[in-house]
Amino acid sequence: MKKFITRSILGIFYGAFLAVIATNIVYFSGTEMLDGGAFFKNSLGFIFCGCFFTVTPLYFENENLQLWQQTALHFITVTILYFVLSLGIGWIPFELKSILIFGAIFIAGYATFWTAFYLYYKNKVKKLNEDLQHI
Template structure:
């Protein structure tokens, strides 16, 4: 529970940080001097919620009773459902079949690349630790 709360706070703060940076970039680079308050609130809360669930859902990978395939499937399903529900609800993704398919393909590619990178990183770390243990 302590880990869940810590990761929740980190995710919420990270989502808020991304929201502020994005808003500042839109104002600075987009030349917008005025922002719609309702749109800002909706988008910033969406970004904060994304930060939260993207930081909490990796807890699946710390559940030792599940195999890696089960952990990955649960994580992917949870993140996909939450992200697409949020994205369609807020309006980040237009509610059209072409948009849905395009963003689903992009989501799967980004997820796969991220998963492979994390897998290779932790596999390399485990190899280093095992090598260090053999030399003791």
């Protein structure tokens, strides 16, 4: 529970930081005035995304689950949370074509990040095993 709370707080801070960065990008791109309601809604969206994107990797720390189970649970959780949030806020227009396009982009991004982490940790395990053989 302590890890969950710690990661939640870190995710909230990370999401808030990204909201400030996004707001500054919009402001310095020539917008003279920001809509307060849109700022608040988008900031909450960034905060919630930061929170669940830092908490859901806890699935991968559960040693009772196999890798495919951890990945499936993580993917389902993140997909549902992200799409409900992004459709509710308006980041993705509520149209079938938009949902399918963003879904394909999301799956491609997820697969890329998952593969990168998998290869990174596979290489780390290989190096550790080589070091153990030299002892």
